[in-house]
Amino acid sequence: MSTTLSITQSMQHGPVLGDGGYLIELERRGYVDSGSGREKVGTGRGSGQFTPEVAIEQPEALRELHREFLRAGSQVLQALTFFGTREKLNRAGYGPQTEAINAAAVRLAREVAGTQALVAGSVSRTQLIERQGMEALPIARDHIAEQIRLLKDAGVDFLILETFFHLAEMKVGLECANAAGLPVVATMSFRPLIHQCTDGHSPAECARVMSDLGAIAVGANCEQEPARMLPLLREMRTATKTPLAAQPAAFRTTDTCHCFTRQAAFPDDLETIQVSRREFIDFGRAARAEGIGYVGGCCGCNPAYIRALAQGLSQPA
Ligand SMILES: [Zn+2]
Numbered sequence: 348m349s350t351t352l353s354i355t356q357s358m359q360h361g362p363v364l365g366d367g368g369y370l371i372e373l374e375r376r377g378y379v380d381s382g383s384g385r386e387k388v389g390t391g392r393g394s395g396q397f398t399p400e401v402a403i404e405q406p407e408a409l410r411e412l413h414r415e416f417l418r419a420g421s422q423v424l425q426a427l428t429f430f431g432t433r434e435k436l437n438r439a440g441y442g443p444q445t446e447a448i449n450a451a452a453v454r455l456a457r458e459v460a461g462t463q464a465l466v467a468g469s470v471s472r473t474q475l476i477e478r479q480g481m482e483a484l485p486i487a488r489d490h491i492a493e494q495i496r497l498l499k500d501a502g503v504d505f506l507i508l509e510t511f512f513h514l515a516e517m518k519v520g521l522e523c524a525n526a527a528g529l530p531v532v533a534t535m536s537f538r539p540l541i542h543q544c545t546d547g548h549s550p551a552e553c554a555r556v557m558s559d560l561g562a563i564a565v566g567a568n569c570e571q572e573p574a575r576m577l578p579l580l581r582e583m584r585t586a587t588k589t590p591l592a593a594q595p596a597a598f599r600t601t602d603t604c605h606c607f608t609r610q611a612a613f614p615d616d617l618e619t620i621q622v623s624r625r626e627f628i629d630f631g632r633a634a635r636a637e638g639i640g641y642v643g644g645c646c647g648c649n650p651a652y653i654r655a656l657a658q659g660l661s662q663p664a
Contacts, residue, residue, distance in 0.1 A: 353465075353504070353505075353530070354423070354465055354467075354504060354505045354530055354532070354563065354641075355530060355563050357422065357465070358563070358564065358590050358640040358641060361635060361660075362634045362635055362639050362640060362641065362642050362660055363422050363423060363640065363641050363642070364420055364421055364422050364423070364642060364643065364653065364656060364657055364660060365421060365422070365423045365425065365467075365507075365594065365641060365642065365643025365644070365653075366413075366416035366419075366421040366423065366424055366425055366643055366644065366653055367416075367425060367568075367594055367643045367644040367645050367648055367653075368569075368594075368596070368644055368645040368646040368647065368648050368649075369399075369409075369412060369425065369427045369429070370397050370399070370427075370429060370430075370646070371397075371617070371646045371647060372412060372648070372649045373401055373408060373409070373412060373427075374397070374614075376408065376412075378401045378404075378405045378408045378409075379397060379398075379399075379401055380396045380397075380398070380439075381396055381397060381614045381615070382394055382395060382396025382397065382439075383614050383615050388613070388614050389608055389609070389613065389614075391474070391477055391478050394438045394439045394440075395435070395438065395439075395474055396439055397429075397430055398430050398431070398435060398436055398439040398441060399427045399428060399429060399430060399431050399448055399452060400436075400439075400441050400444065400448055401427065402427055402428075402448050402451040402452040402455060403444060403447050403448055403451045406451065406455055409427055409452070409455050410455050410458070410459060412650075413455060413456055413459035413460075414459050415649075415650040416650050416653055417459055417460065417463060417464055418650065419650040419651070419653040419654040419657060420653060420654060420656075420657035421464060421643075421653055422464055422465065423464055423465045423466070423467050423641075423643070424456040424459060424460045424464050424465070424466055424467070425456065425466075425467045425468075425469045425507060425643075426449075426452040426453040426455070426456040426457075426466060426467065426468050426469060426498070426501075426503060427452045427455075427456070427469070428448070428449050428452045428453070428468050428469045428470065428494070428498060429469040429470075429471050429509070429510070430471055431445070431448055431449050431452070431469075431470075431494055432445075432470075432473050432490040432491060432493070432494045433445040433490055433493060433494070434473045434474070434475055434486070434487070434490040435473060435474055436448065438474075445493075445494075445497070446497060449468075449494060449497040449498060449501060450497065450500075450501050452501075453466065453468060453498060453501035453502060453503055454501065457502065465504040465505065466502075466503050466504050467503060467504065467505050467506060467507045467532070468495070468498030468499075468501070468503035468505075468506045468507070468529075469506075469507050469509060470491060470494055470495060470498070470506055470507070470508050470509070470520060470524075471508070471509055471510040471511065472487075472510060472511045472512060472513070472516050473486075473487045473490050473491065473516070475487045475490075476512070476513045476515070476516050477512060477513075477545070481513075481515060481546075484515060484516065484519060487516055487519060488519045488522075488523065491516075491519060491520050491523050492523040492526070495520075495523045495524055495527050495529070496527065498529075499527045499528075499529060503529070504530075505529055505530040505531065505532065505563075506524050506529050506530070506531045506532070507531075507532045507533075507534070507592075508520045508521065508524065508531055508532070508533045508534070508562075509532075509533075509534045509536070509568045509569070509594065509645075510534075510536045510568060510569050510645075511534075511535050511536065511544075512535075512536055512538065512544060512545040512546075513544065513545050513546040514535065514544050514546055514548045514552070514553050514556060515546055517533060517535060517553070517556075517557065518556065518560060520533075521533060521557065521560040521561065521562060522560070525560070525561055530563050531561070531562045531563060532562065532563060532564045532565075532566075532592045532641050533557040533560075533562035533564070533565050533566075533592070534565070534566045534567050534568035534592050534593075534594060535550075535553045535557075535566075535567055535568075536567065536568060536569045536570045536606075537550065537567060537570060537571070537579060537605065537606070538570050538605065538606035538608065538609060539604050539605060539606050539609055540604075540605045540606075541571060541575065541576070541578065541579040541605045549582065550567070550579045550580075550582040550583045550586075551582050551583060551585055551586035552586070553565075553583070554566070554582075554583035554584075554586040554587045554589070554591075555586045555587055557589075558586075558587040558588075558589040562589065563589070563590070564589060564590040564591060564592035564640045564641045565583065565587060565589050565590075565591065565592060566580060566583060566591045566592035566593050566594075566639070566641070567579050567580060567583070567592075567593060567594075567595075568592075568593070568594035568595070568643075568645045569594065569595075569596050569645040569646055570596055570600070570605070570606040570607060570608065570645075571595055571596060571600055571605055571606065571607075572595055572596060572597060572598060572599055572600060572622045572626060573593075573595040573622075573626050573627060573629070573630035574626060574630075575595075575600050575605055576593060576595045577630075577633070577637070580593055580637060580639070581637070584637070584638055590638065590639070590640025590641065591637065591638055591639045591640060591641075592639070592640065592641035592642070593630075593634070593639050593641070593642050593643075594642070594643040594644060594645040595627075595630065595644065595645060596644075596645045596646045596647050596648070597621060597622045597624075597626075597627070597644065597645075597646070597647030597648045597652055598610070598612070598617060598620045598621065598622060598646065598647045599620040599621075599622050600620075607620065607646065607647070617647065621647060622647065624651050624652050624654075624655035625655070627644070627648070627652045627655040627656050627659065628655045628656070628658050628659040628662075629659060630642070630656065630659060631655065631656040631657065631658060631659020631660040631661075631662075632659040632660070632662050632663075632664055633659075633664060634656075634659070634660060635660070635664055636664040642656055642660070643656075644656065
């Protein structure tokens with residue numbers, strides 16, 4: 348693929364292959380802090396860490412992972428700007444580096460992508476809503492708008508809004524992206540079950556709302572392995588004609604808890620629930636038939652999983 352094609356044009360030629368997940372892979376390599384040494388991660392009380400300061404502290408480690416994803420077949424490299432709002436970075440002690448981290452992350456992705464891949468800016472929830480409730484939405488808007496401005500200035504081709512738990516915050520993200528004039532791939536994360544997001548909307552309703560707000564692809568990312576995510580995507584398919592986007596995690600969930608971040612294995616025993624890459628070959632094979640326009644990985648995936656997706660995508664369904 349050449350960068351002369353936009354993300355929208357590329358999806359018209361079949362599923363576009365993305366990348367991911369950077370943070371857990373870089374945590375495993377020793378370059379990202381999970382926070383678990385200081386706090387019980389996921390309680391909403393600590394820093395919740397998993398922040399992207401590696402972009403300025405160990406740029407070569409991030410550059411290398413970008414190279415590996417590109418070599419695996421990724422047509423899009425995501426700048427490692429996940430959890431890169433000033434709100435989240437402040438809590439982890441990196442607030443003053445917000446501009447530098449976002450700019451460096453985009454620069455590194457672009458450097459590796461060259462003319463071989465598009466560069467997406469990753470924007471996720473601020474974590475303010477699960478900590479403080481809906482009244483924090485206006486503050487969340489300011490932080491998301493600021494990060495999107497930084498990503499636009501740094502020259503991303505489009506945005507991936509991902510790992511939003513509340514549809515209300517996703518709507519804010521889409522409004523900010525629209526104001527900046529950037530195309531958006533929008534994916535919600537569903538927990539503890541796939542039947543509704545944290546503020547109570549079904550996958551179908553989320554898909555409809557994200558499509559209506561102009562997202563060029565809508566879907567789900569993180570929390571579930573491909574087989575668990577598939578019914579959720581099919582429900583979204585019934586609600587919109589917009590291409591679907593799927594970035595599943597590579598961790599096994601259970602019938603009573605459809606999310607890996609609430610399994611006892613998170614974050615320090617994740618190897619015990621790792622899904623093999625074969626499931627990603629199968630998922631890649633199914634992608635075209637399921638109407639998936641954008642397919643990538645999330646937590647637990649590494650370049651071997653993206654290579655598996657590429658292999659599946661190249662096989663008949
Ligand atoms: Zn993830």
